[in-house]
Amino acid sequence: MADQKLFAGHAVRRLRRQLGLSQVAMAEALAVSASYLNLVERNQRPISATVMLRLAQTYDFDPRRLAASEPGGGAEALRRRLADPLFADLEIDRHQLEEWLAGAPGGAEAFARAYDRIGAGSAGAAEPDDAVRQVRREIERWRNHFADLDAAAETLADEMRIAAGDLYGAMAERLRVKHQLAVRILPAEVMPDRMKRLDLHARQIQLSEMLDAPGRSFALAERLAEEARGEIDGLVKGAALDRGAERLYRRHLTGYFAAAVMMPYARFLRACEASGYDLELLQRRFGASFSQVAHRLTTLQRVGARGLPFFLLRVDRAGQMSKRYAGASASPLVEGPGICPLWNIFDAFARDEMVTHLVELEDGSRWFTVARAVQPQGARVTSIPARFAVGVGLAAGEARTLAVAAGRDLAGHAMPIGLGCRACTRPDCPQRSAPPAGRAMLLPNDRESGVTPFGFAPD
Structure with a gap:
């Protein structure tokens, strides 16, 4: 744990000021130099887990607040907002962004809230999905890891396994005894x-017979979230969301708790590490669907584990x-703003198996991805063949430790992709469907043509 580090100068400065301490006084209490603390507060040095623990022990401070309270979701989230063409002429570089976060974290947070409220776009126009944006921003603020919910779910899962090894049966019994709720499976026509x-x-609790086993377990676990109402209410209240966003956020937290009951944190992480994050094995071991396991993988950010x-x-x-979680x-x-058609996530629709891809973005970052087509449970009831x-x-x-990446040269060739044509400035892409936003489109030449009709001027 002593090797874990993060940048959290804004949170340390806020704590110090709340306590009415000088940098010298706090540095002495934490057994570090005042110059080091100054650099930490300015986000020019990471705060180590050792210092984080000293903060917790000395000031009764919850160290999870260091990671959960980065203004605007942190530097990367702010950088993505500033990539909007609306700000293209400002040329805000990474150094300026870091100075902004260090010197005026409140201002950075205010900008993020205002930007998210009016909605992103080339004209900054408001969008109708404001509630979804609010909830996504709150989930991003916590990096989709809610430690109190995980702890409560883990305790509940352990208690139920004392009485029975069958999770579904144990949940049904707890609902019957503690909540006076019976589980009934009803025919699809009912x-x-x-x-x-x-x-x-x-x-x-009435369940359609069309629900598969993971779906039934998840439905019962959602009802058991009533036992974590205090934790969920606290998170919802602390988010200060609009009424519609509040309902969506509560639904997310309820689903988070349900997944944590089915896949308790410590046991799930051990299984991930032992299997090389083998998604198919994890599905079978925990009686979960591909989607449920995939969602759970984005939440594994417990301090020290x-x-x-x-x-x-x-x-x-x-x-x-329709869903996107950055996690950590x-x-x-x-x-x-979009998805590049060169990314093979769309190939999953035509194949009844997992597909993998190594991709490289314009900024040089490389990502290893795994995708699979899924059918929502409701699609089996209606006549609409929905798939995602x-x-x-x-x-x-x-990705080197992943079972699905075994034998792959992760430093070798990667597919060059963008973030959708309107955000991509790669020249001569034959798949391009539109010029990038903020770039003047070059008029066609009658005497010659390139690989794309959407040529554009360089920056």
Whole structure:
């Protein structure tokens, strides 16, 4: 744990000022030099886990607040917002951004909130999905890791396994005994347009027979989230969201708790590390679906017991993103305005297996991704054959221990991709469908043509 480090100068400075301490006084209490503390507060030095623990012991400070309270979600999240063409002429470089975060964290947070509230776009126009943006920003602020929920779910899972080895049976029994709720599986014709329903009059959790085993377990675990109402209420209240966003956030936290009951943190992380994050093995060991395991991989950020920093995307055939979690990966692939068609996440729709890809973005960062097509449970009830592709990934340098990457040359050739044509400035791409935003399109020449009709002027 002593090797874990992060930049959290804003949080350290805020704590010191709340306590009314000088840098010299706090440095003495933490057994570090005042010059080192000054550099930490200015985000020019990372704070080690050793100093983090001294903060916790000396000032009764929760170290999770250091990672959860970065202004605007941190430097990478702010950089992605500033990549909007609206700010193209300002030429804010990384050094300026770091100075801004260190010198005026409150201002950086205010900018992020205002930008997220009005919605991103070349004209800065407001978008109708403001509630979704608010929730995504709050999840990003916590890096999709809610330690209190994980701890409560882990305790509950351990208690239930004392009485039974069958998780589904144990959850049904706990719901019956502690919550006076019976579980009833109903025929599809009885629930033609519903997959699950809570009937408080009959004191029943009613599940459609069309739900598969992971879906049924998840539904029961969601109801057991009532036992973590205090933790969930605290997180929702602390987020200060609009009413609609508050409901979405509560639903996310309820689902987070349910997944944590099915895949308790410590046991799940041990299984990940022992198997090389073998997604198929993890599905079978924990009785979970591919989507459930993929979501869980983005949450493994417990202090002192961190997993690999995965991100997750869920897209449809048109490239529309319905879910995206950066976790601790800070991947631009999550926050980009679009998806590059050269990224083989779309190949998953035509194959009944996992597909992998090594890609490289314009900034030189390389990412290893795994994707699979999934069918939502509700698609089996309606006549609409809905399908999505769920993709997870992480920095290529972190992927060496993955079972699915065995034998791959992660330093070799990678597919050069962008973040959608409007955000990509790679020249001569035959797949290009539009010129990049903020670049003047070159008029066609009648005497010659290139590989794309959308030529554009250099920056």
